[in-house]
Amino acid sequence: MSDSQRDVLRVRDLSTRFFTEEGQVNAVEGVSFDVRDGEVYGIVGESGSGKSVTALSVIDLVASPGKITSGEVWYRNPDLAEEFRAERPDAVRDEFVDLRRLPKGVRRSLRGPGFSTVFQDPMSSLNPSLTVGEQIAEAVEVQRRARANPRSTRSRTQGYGLGKFLVDSLVPGRDYTGEESHERAIELLDQVGIPDPAQRAQEYPHQFSGGMLQRAMIAQALAGEPDVLIADEPTTALDVTIQAQILNLLRDLQQEEDMSVVLITHDLGVIARMCSRVGVMYAGQMVERGSLSDVFDDPVHPYTQGLLGSIPDLENPAPRLQPIEGNVPSLLDSEMGGRCYFADRCPKAMESCLHPIEMHDADAGSDEHEARCVLTETDYRPEEALPEGYFDGGDGDGGGGGRETDGSDPEAREEEVRADD
Amino acid sequence: MSLARFLLKRGLQGVFVVWGVVTVVFLLRFITPGDPISVIAPLDASPATRQAIAAELGLNRPLYVQYLDYLVGLLQGDMGYSYISNTSASARVFARLPATLELAVAATLVAVVLSIPLGVLSATNRNEPVDYGATTFSLVGISTPNFWLGIMLVLLFAVEFGVFKTSGRGITSARALSALATGNLDVFVSWLTYITLPAITLGTYFTALITRLTRSGMLDELGSAYVRATRAKGLPETLVRYRHALRNTLIPVVTVLGLQLGTLIGGAVITEAVFAWPGLGTLVINSITGRDWVVLQGSLIVIGVGFVLINLVVDALYAYLDPRVVSD
Numbered sequence: 001m002s003d004s005q006r007d008v009l010r011v012r013d014l015s016t017r018f019f020t021e022e023g024q025v026n027a028v029e030g031v032s033f034d035v036r037d038g039e040v041y042g043i044v045g046e047s048g049s050g051k052s053v054t055a056l057s058v059i060d061l062v063a064s065p066g067k068i069t070s071g072e073v074w075y076r077n078p079d080l081a082e083e084f085r086a087e088r089p090d091a092v093r094d095e096f097v098d099l100r101r102l103p104k105g106v107r108r109s110l111r112g113p114g115f116s117t118v119f120q121d122p123m124s125s126l127n128p129s130l131t132v133g134e135q136i137a138e139a140v141e142v143q144r145r146a147r148a149n150p151r152s153t154r155s156r157t158q159g160y161g162l163g164k165f166l167v168d169s170l171v172p173g174r175d176y177t178g179e180e181s182h183e184r185a186i187e188l189l190d191q192v193g194i195p196d197p198a199q200r201a202q203e204y205p206h207q208f209s210g211g212m213l214q215r216a217m218i219a220q221a222l223a224g225e226p227d228v229l230i231a232d233e234p235t236t237a238l239d240v241t242i243q244a245q246i247l248n249l250l251r252d253l254q255q256e257e258d259m260s261v262v263l264i265t266h267d268l269g270v271i272a273r274m275c276s277r278v279g280v281m282y283a284g285q286m287v288e289r290g291s292l293s294d295v296f297d298d299p300v301h302p303y304t305q306g307l308l309g310s311i312p313d314l315e316n317p318a319p320r321l322q323p324i325e326g327n328v329p330s331l332l333d334s335e336m337g338g339r340c341y342f343a344d345r346c347p348k349a350m351e352s353c354l355h356p357i358e359m360h361d362a363d364a365g366s367d368e369h370e371a372r373c374v375l376t377e378t379d380y381r382p383e384e385a386l387p388e389g390y391f392d393g394g395d396g397d398g399g400g401g402g403r404e405t406d407g408s409d410p411e412a413r414e415e416e417v418r419a420d421d
Numbered sequence: 422m423s424l425a426r427f428l429l430k431r432g433l434q435g436v437f438v439v440w441g442v443v444t445v446v447f448l449l450r451f452i453t454p455g456d457p458i459s460v461i462a463p464l465d466a467s468p469a470t471r472q473a474i475a476a477e478l479g480l481n482r483p484l485y486v487q488y489l490d491y492l493v494g495l496l497q498g499d500m501g502y503s504y505i506s507n508t509s510a511s512a513r514v515f516a517r518l519p520a521t522l523e524l525a526v527a528a529t530l531v532a533v534v535l536s537i538p539l540g541v542l543s544a545t546n547r548n549e550p551v552d553y554g555a556t557t558f559s560l561v562g563i564s565t566p567n568f569w570l571g572i573m574l575v576l577l578f579a580v581e582f583g584v585f586k587t588s589g590r591g592i593t594s595a596r597a598l599s600a601l602a603t604g605n606l607d608v609f610v611s612w613l614t615y616i617t618l619p620a621i622t623l624g625t626y627f628t629a630l631i632t633r634l635t636r637s638g639m640l641d642e643l644g645s646a647y648v649r650a651t652r653a654k655g656l657p658e659t660l661v662r663y664r665h666a667l668r669n670t671l672i673p674v675v676t677v678l679g680l681q682l683g684t685l686i687g688g689a690v691i692t693e694a695v696f697a698w699p700g701l702g703t704l705v706i707n708s709i710t711g712r713d714w715v716v717l718q719g720s721l722i723v724i725g726v727g728f729v730l731i732n733l734v735v736d737a738l739y740a741y742l743d744p745r746v747v748s749d
Contacts, residue, residue, distance in 0.1 A: 061653055063644065112655035119653075124646040127665050129672075129743050139654040160657040165664065176660060204744045220654060 007076065008227055008260050009035040009058070010096065014071030016050075016057045023332045027053040027066065029284040032359075035228060040254060040261040042275030042292075044268060044307070048328050050284035051264045052120075055230045058262075059115045060099065060107045073099040075114060077227075080106070112143050112224025118250075120233040122213035126205040132216045133201025136185035137177040139223035144181060188219035192249060211242035218249065222257065229254070230262045235270065247274060268311055272296060277368070280304050283329050283341040290362065290369030300362040300371040302346045340373070344391035350374065350384040424740055427747050431736045435729040442725035446718045447491055451484075460712045461504050500719035505711055510719035513704065518723060521700035523594045524623060524692070525685035527616050529678065531624035532631055537674070539628075540635025541667060544643065555632060562629025571622040571695035578618060588697035591615035619696040623689050627681055634677055638670035672743050679735030686727035 016028040028050040035041045043051045056062045058073055074096040084102065085092045091101035099107050116139075119125040126135055145160075160176075168174045182201070189197035192215040205213060214234060221229055231250060235243035251274060254261050263274055271278050272292065279289035280303065288301040299305045306324035326345040340346070343353040352374045360376035362369040370376075450457070458474050466474075475481045479490065494501065500510035543555035579587040597612035642648060643666050651661050690702035701720055708717040740747045 059653060061649060063649070108655065110655075111653055116655075117650070117653040119646060119650055121646060125650040127647045127651065127669070128745060129669055130665070131744075135651075138651075138656055138660070142655045142657070160659055162659055162663070165659050169664075176664065206745050217650075220650075224655060 006037050007034045007074075008037050009076070009262075010072075010074040011054075011058060012072040012074065014054065014057055014073065015069045016053050016062055016066055017069050018066045020065055025331050026284050027331060028057060031071075031279075031281070031284075031286045033279045033286060033289060035260050035262055036277075038254070038258050038260060039277065040251070040263055040275045042271040042278040043262065043264045043281060044266065044271050044278060045281035046266060046328055048331070049281040050331075051266075051281050052232050053284075054281070055117070055232050055262065055264055058099075059111060059117060059230065060104075061117075068100065071100065075099050075110070075227075077110075077114070109146065112139065113146075113226060114224075115228045115230060116221040116224050116226040118214070118217050118221050118229065118231045118234045121237045122210060122217045123205065123237070125217060126213065126220075128205055131202050131204055132208065132213075133182060133185045133189070133203075134177060136188055136201070136216065136220045136223055137181040139220050140181040140184045140188075141177045143224045144178070184223070185219070188222055189216065191222070192216070192219045192253070194219070210238050211245060214238060214242075214246050215249065218246075218253065222253065225257070226259055228260045228262060230264070232264045233266070234263070235267070236265070243270075250274070268296075268307060280307070284331055285341060285372060286359075287342065287373070288362070288369075288371040290366060294362070294366050294369035298363065298369070300369075300376055301342075301373045302348050302375070303342045304371075306345075306347075343386070348375065348380045349386045349390075350381060351386065352378070352384070353386070424737075424747055427740055428733065428737055431733055435733055438729050439722075439726055443492065443495060443722055444488075446721045446725075447488055449718070449721075450714050455712055457712075457714055460714075495722065500722070501715035503713055503715045505713045506716065510715040513716050514701070514719040514723050517699060517701045517704045517720075519593060519595075520590055520698060521686065521693075521702070523590075523616065524619055524689065524698060524700060525682055527594075527620035528623035528627060528685060528689075529682050531620050532627035532681075533678065535624075536628045536631035537635050537671075540632045540670075541639055541662070543632065543636040544639035545662060547640065552636075555636065559629040559632040559636075562625045563633070565625065567622055567626065567689070567691045568695055570625060571618070571692055574618045574622060575695070585614045585618045588695075589615060590699055619692055619698055622695070623685070623692045630681070631674060631677065634674055635670060638673055639666055642666035642669050668742065672739065675735060675738050675742065679731055679738075683728040683731045686731065687724045 010032075011034070012032050014028055014031045015026070018025040018027055031050070031054055033041065033043070043054065045051045053062065053066065056066075057068050057071075060068075062068060074093065075098075076095050077097055078095045080097045080102070081092045081095050084097060088101060091098045099110070126132065165176075168176050186197045186201050189201055194200050194212060194215055200208070200212075200216075205216075208216060214237075218234075229250075234250065235246050238246060247270060250261065250263075253259075261274075263270070265271060275292055277289070277291050278295050279286045280295065280301065281287065282303050288295055288299065288304045295304060296308065299308055303324070306322070309322040310324060312321060324345055329341055329344070337354075338356045340349075340353040340357045343349040346353065357372050357374060359370045359372050361367070362371040362376050457478065458471050458480065462471055462474055472481070479487060482490075491501070498511060500514065502508075503510050503513065506513060539555050539558070543552045546552050574585075575587050579585045591612055591614075592608070594612065594616075597609050600606075600608035600612075643662070645666075648661060648666055651665050652658075656665075687702065687705075689700070690706060692698065693700045693702045701724065705717065705720050705724075707713070708720065736746075
């Protein structure tokens with residue numbers, strides 16, 4: 001790794017669980033990935049695969065009954081590292097600090113200048129009863145006040161209590177956000193390509209279209225000049241034509257501001273277009289990761305292969321798209337055995353898949369291509385394949401249905417196997 | 422649509438509502454048993470006497486003439502003359518109105534001051550002792566009958582401790598407030614000894630209701646996507662809670678407050694009875710039992726107008742809190 005490719009974020013073995021009445025749900029389990037300076041890192045997976053919870057865990061916004069149960073989130077910040085080196089040696093490593101070991105106030109102070117987020121649905125992610133400009137100005141004001149009080153990062157989010165709030169709300173002419181912040185908010189709206197920004201800043205979210213609102217969300221996320229912008233399905237709620245505009249905007253801003261972007265999406269096309277490296281998530285685990293070409297051109301994990309096989313190829317159209325049979329497992333702790341979670345839907349499940357699987361180096365050519373699959377170590381041996389209906393158990397759907405379809409079309413299956421060998 | 426146009430539209434709607442109320446109230450006399458002549462005439466009155474009374478009251482004219490006459494009278498502030506109480510109906514009604522308004526406003530104030538902070542505290546400390554205390558209080562408050570609570574408060578604080586007065590109104594609130602302004606604290610405190618117990622009695626149900634509403638609204642808002650986004654941009658929790666979540670929580674709260682205040686204008690009959698409070702509620706009951714039609718009609722119209730006016734104020738508040746109301 002050269003100097004220009006320094007990491008800004010290193011997530012290690014992050015696990016987040018939800019403690020519900022039905023039992024413990026392992027939404028994120030042992031996820032690790034690195035994000036480099038100025039790159040767009042993609043996290044892709046189906047709904048329910050844990051990608052959004054991963055993002056929320058990084059910024060420490062997992063809501064009850066969810067809880068981060070283990071793992072480390074190393075964030076490169078030389079100033080913080082210096083500040084805590086003596087006090088919390090276990091939380092500091094070179095220029096990195098482990099966010100999970102830092103006090104809550106410090107973690108909170110990094111929202112904005114460290115990390116900011118663009119959420120999926122801009123309509124519900126902005127407060128309907130405040131103007132768009134006011135909401136962006138708030139994000140600017142937080143950082144402006146933090147800079148005005150630079151004693152230490154810890155004091156940043158303190159010192160604004162109920163008393164000050166009441167004075168600011170009740171005394172005419174006083175407000176939390178100042179004139180400067182409003183001006184900066186208009187600049188930001190201009191930067192994300194909103195026409196007539198001074199006028200639009202005074203409008204409410206319901207007066208914006210979806211695409212314009214997502215631009216405003218991005219403007220709000222830029223307010224703190226973040227090191228890492230986390231974009232959680234930023235285009236999913238938008239029309240296709242608007243999606244392209246928003247993606248272009250994100251890429252332009254990423255290059256202008258030289259920030260890192262973690263792009264979370266279920267859309268492989270978005271990943272292919274935007275990302276330099278990618279992690280594939282399934283059932284709360286990262287099952288394959290590597291550079292874009294590693295994962296897209298040379299996938300090892302059958303899940304990744306299935307995902308890529310389920311998108312239409314315009315140059316060599318297949319007679320039928322190949323869906324991945326079955327459904328994502330429930331992630332309930334009690335129902336997750338110590339095995340590869342994909343085994344029940346995997347066309348290449350073998351007896352060796354019935355043990356917990358670790359991340360392995362996936363190919364000799366690339367040192368960052370890894371997959372959580374036995375096929376990284378061995379070739380597929382049909383004689384060790386699990387018998388049909390092995391995972392059927394009592395409920396009779398899911399994996400079993402998949403097996404049957406596979407069985408009815410043995411040629412296709414064989415061909416797929418050959419292609420992968 | 423501007424705020425002024427919005428309010429103008431609502432105001433015009435209100436005029437039609439009032440007109441409807443007046444019409445129904447006018448017709449009420451003709452569809453309920455008993456006629457005004459029998460109430461006034463002696464039991465053994467001859468048909469000629471009865472006719473003379475009808476002519477005197479204008480009851481022998483066609484219905485539409487009586488209706489128009491009544492409407493014109495109302496527009497001039499004349500609600501008719503009550504032969505039973507031997508005074509004009511408006512004099513009776515407006516003599517009672519201040520007491521009712523005073524009690525309604527006091528009860529609402531008690532409710533707002535207690536319930537909103539309690540609801541917020543409860544929501545932000547979910548499943549902690551404060552929350553359990555607040556939810557228990559609101560459950561008890563909602564299920565306690567007014568008359569029992571009133572009597573218990575009188576027994577405890579008026580009879581046993583002698584802190585408050587058992588009944589009556591004392592001086593008017595206007596005089597009490599001017600006494601406070603001029604530093605005449607004794608007068609103000611004596612006014613408080615009259616109004617405190619009825620206000621608490623009437624306000625308890627109200628407080629309990631709004632506490633629940635605030636708590637559940639606040640929990641909803643705090644779990645919403647925009648609150649998460651607001652936290653993600655690093656805003657201090659004070660602002661997340663009060664500038665964002667509470668403001669949106671207040672939208673339904675204001676609606677319920679307005680509706681409740683509207684019903685209080687109709688008079689809190691039971692509370693007024695317990696504390697012998699000279700309000701509209703007792704007047705309405707007395708005029709029904711005494712067949713004092715003119716006073717009953719006048720009271721109902723004043724109550725209707727009050728309800729419409731309060732709703733107008735609620736609409737204005739609503740438009741202030743939720744910009745979508747005005748622009749749609």
